[in-house]
Amino acid sequence: MNIDDWKSQIKRGTLEFCIMLMIKQRPSYGYEIISTLENYPILAAKENTIYPLLRRLLKEEYISSSWQESAEGLPPRKYYSVTDKGLEYISAMSDEWDNLLNSIKEIKGEK
Amino acid sequence: MEKILNSYLEKIDRYLKPLPVSERVDIVKEIKSEILELQRNGKSTEEIMERLGNPKELAKAYLGDLIAKDTSFSWNRVLAICAYYSLASLSGLVIIPTLAICAPAFIFCGVITPIMGAAKLIDFLLNLGIPYVQYIGVSGINNPILVFIICIITGIVLCLIGIGCWKLLVLYVKSMSKVKNKLSI
Numbered sequence: 001m002n003i004d005d006w007k008s009q010i011k012r013g014t015l016e017f018c019i020m021l022m023i024k025q026r027p028s029y030g031y032e033i034i035s036t037l038e039n040y041p042i043l044a045a046k047e048n049t050i051y052p053l054l055r056r057l058l059k060e061e062y063i064s065s066s067w068q069e070s071a072e073g074l075p076p077r078k079y080y081s082v083t084d085k086g087l088e089y090i091s092a093m094s095d096e097w098d099n100l101l102n103s104i105k106e107i108k109g110e111k
Numbered sequence: 112m113e114k115i116l117n118s119y120l121e122k123i124d125r126y127l128k129p130l131p132v133s134e135r136v137d138i139v140k141e142i143k144s145e146i147l148e149l150q151r152n153g154k155s156t157e158e159i160m161e162r163l164g165n166p167k168e169l170a171k172a173y174l175g176d177l178i179a180k181d182t183s184f185s186w187n188r189v190l191a192i193c194a195y196y197s198l199a200s201l202s203g204l205v206i207i208p209t210l211a212i213c214a215p216a217f218i219f220c221g222v223i224t225p226i227m228g229a230a231k232l233i234d235f236l237l238n239l240g241i242p243y244v245q246y247i248g249v250s251g252i253n254n255p256i257l258v259f260i261i262c263i264i265t266g267i268v269l270c271l272i273g274i275g276c277w278k279l280l281v282l283y284v285k286s287m288s289k290v291k292n293k294l295s296i
Contacts, residue, residue, distance in 0.1 A: 029144070030141055030144075030145060031144070031145045031148045031149075034145075046162075046164065047142070047145070047162070047163055047164070047169060048164060048168060048169045048171075048172035049172070051138070051141065051142075051172070051173065052172045052173050052175060055138075055173065067140075073151075074151075075143075075144045075147030075148055075151070076140070076144055077144055077148075078137075078140070078141050078144060
């Protein structure tokens with residue numbers, strides 16, 4: 001049984017949704033996002049996945065970014081926040097997600 | 112320790128060559144920010160290096176999209192690029208030199224005209240008899256005060272046209288490069 005392959009496919013599809021949800025909660029910077037994801041093994045991803053993904057979301061204007069030269073010895077951080085277009089994207093993804101969960105429930109025979 | 116990290120960032124920058132400079136600078140700055148963040152959390156250089164992984168691999172991840180885009184050959188893209196360059200060179204041939212000459216010329220005239228008008232007015236009021244001032248004037252109008260006022264108005268209008276030309280030029284160049292970026296040529 002190779003569950004890892006399947007897990008990585010699930011991750012590929014849901015990481016974007018999770019990152020968008022995280023940024024929606026409050027503006028976050030890259031390292032913060034990566035560290036938070038580390039708490040959830042099924043979602044944990046490395047820099048070489050997250051940063052390019054953030055870049056793509058930026059290019060598609062679902063999120064915007066701004067550098068904050070934080071004071072007192074803290075390094076400058078690039079904060080990401082959700083745009084209006086991003087909010088629409090999130091709500092569309094949420095709908096589809098619920099859709100998927102409901103379908104699974106139904107197929108399982110729980111409904 | 113710093114040396115290793117700096118050379119790591121330099122390597123990233125080198126592998127990101129295919130990207131525009133502004134994007135490259137931003138990417139390196141973001142990775143550097145994370146390195147500083149990790150250092151602040153007490154991570155050793157080795158741990159940081161291990162976490163970020165091979166610089167080539169990390170850079171490649173950023174280039175992923177770009178490479179995929181470039182290898183997928185599409186006639187639409189070729190046609191779009193051809194159309195862009197035809198339009199850009201044709202319009203650039205006329206628009207850029209015209210506006211680049213008009214803008215300073217109009218502004219220069221716009222500044223000179225009121226000065227001339229003022230010279231005539233001063234000459235008239237103080238009766239200085241400055242040579243050649245008699246050649247300054249607006250055809251059909253003899254009153255120097257009226258000439259001065261007309262000169263001021265003309266000057267303002269000329270300046271506005273000049274500034275307008277300049278703005279158009281900037282707008283033209285900007286929009287052209289925007290389209291170019293969109294086509295990612």
